[in-house]
Amino acid sequence: MLATATPLLRRFWYPVMPVAHLAEGPKPFRLLGQDLVIWLDGDGNPAAMDDRCCHRTARLSKGFYASGRLACGYHGWEFAADGRVMRVPQRPVDRQGATNMRVPAYRAALRYGHVWVALEDPLHPLPDFEEEGLGFRRIDEFHEVWNCAGLRLMENSFDNAHFAFVHRASFGDQGHPEPAKLEIEEHADGFMMITEVPVRNPEIQKKVLNMDSDTTIRHMRGRWYAPFLRKLRIVYPNGLSHSIVTCATPIDDGSSMVVQFVFRNDTEEQAKAADVVAFDRIVTNEDRDILESTDPDVPLDQTGIEMNMPSDRPGVLMRRMLAQMIAAEAKVPQPA
Ligand code: FES
Ligand SMILES: [Fe+2]
Incomplete structure (x- = not known):
């Protein structure tokens, strides 16, 4: 695509x-x-x-x-x-x-x-994020061009198998390369993926999580909104909720405007917005470096152009759902 x-x-x-x-x-x-x-x-x-x-x-x-x-x-x-x-x-x-x-x-x-x-009549309304109603603070993080296709960034956002490798210098734990179990609920406009992942808790993350342990667990509820928007709500064992909203707005085939902001249930006194941004900066730069090396054309059919493994399930589902949406649109009679 x-x-x-x-x-x-x-x-x-x-x-x-x-x-x-x-x-x-x-x-x-x-x-x-x-x-x-x-x-x-x-x-x-x-x-x-x-x-x-x-x-x-x-x-x-x-x-x-x-x-x-x-x-x-x-x-x-x-x-x-x-x-x-x-x-x-x-x-x-x-x-x-x-x-x-x-x-x-x-x-x-x-x-x-x-x-x-x-640009044209939207298939779905703008998403309502629960965090806004809960009164969480919003921290604007990034607005920058990445030289990759939006779908690559979306797949990466639901790919638990890359943490141990892409994020080996930040929170990835190479002792646990096997991906975590996950559940997926399909929605008309995307899906919800629920999973738990053990991760390292490096020094820079300790202060933004207010947690001293060297490892922690991320309870994650990742919502994909077709085609290029996701909200990942991560809840840590101490009750901290950190929701990352990322959109890879398509500029053209090979570049996306990455728009990212987060919602958190803590205060500026507990974690400075600048420290939150600094940690997410390191993590997103790790993703960016690898994603900018991928092909902008993402095949939606599974014809062996790209090989898969079991943990690719969310990305494979995205491709299948997008292919179905495109096919359904083609069947709708268009105005003359
Ligand atoms: S008013 Fe003359 S080009 Fe716009
Ligand atoms: Fe990543």
């Missing part, structure tokens, strides 16, 4: 950037190979449109905010969030007002401090 060759992927919500990035002006974002401008209207609501002015093709991401609208940086045409041209400053005063000209606009939403965009 190559992301830009898979139209179904246009029908999901993806986080594109923290909303704070838009305070000063519009920003460009490439989603599934399509260049967008992301911006905030006068009420602070996010908007997403093609990054190409309908006058002389200038990039609208080079524009600026004007009275709650987006003004093109070239001749100042002003756009509403639905893409309509609302003002052409060069027209005489008595001919000002909304026009019939527009650029294509897309769905945009603000949730969890990030702007989310769906």
Whole structure:
């Protein structure tokens, strides 16, 4: 599966950037190979449109905010969030007002401090994370480009067999290379994987876990939301809950915007946000190094192009479910 060759992927919500990035002006974002401008209207609501002015093709991401609208940086045409041209400053005063000209606009939403965009009618709503309702604090961690396909990162997130090797320098325990047992519940939009994994508890992790033991157990509930979003809730024996939300938003076939934030049930006094980020930084860099060496084209059929082992079950299931979603979409009559 190559992301830009898979139209179904246009029908999901993806986080594109923290909303704070838009305070000063519009920003460009490439989603599934399509260049967008992301911006905030006068009420602070996010908007997403093609990054190409309908006058002389200038990039609208080079524009600026004007009275709650987006003004093109070239001749100042002003756009509403639905893409309509609302003002052409060069027209005489008595001919000002909304026009019939527009650029294509897309769905945009603000949730969890990030702007989310769906290019076409979303198959599923934005996920409701239980941690928000429980009042857990949110720590924003990463917003950065990785040169790998989103599906590789998703599979890796549910692959207990890599800890002992990829994370051998951090928490991986090479004394336990055999993967932990796991249970999987399928949902319409993905699955839940429940497992327990014994891990080392290195010095840098001891302070973010508030735990002195040299080893610990991770009780993990990993939720995959097709295609490229997961939330992994890890509960430690001392009651600490650390939920990692990661999305590999597809920029194009070979690169993803990795958006990651965590929810925790502790306080800044118990664990500094900077220390939490520092530990997850080490772990994610270990994943990144190996994932950027993988092939961007992920075969969905199991025809022996890639070999499997029993612990690959979650990744194999992802491939099967995505193949089914693509097949179901192909059967739906498309508007003429
Ligand atoms: S190119 Fe945008 S207003 Fe002229
Ligand atoms: Fe990993």
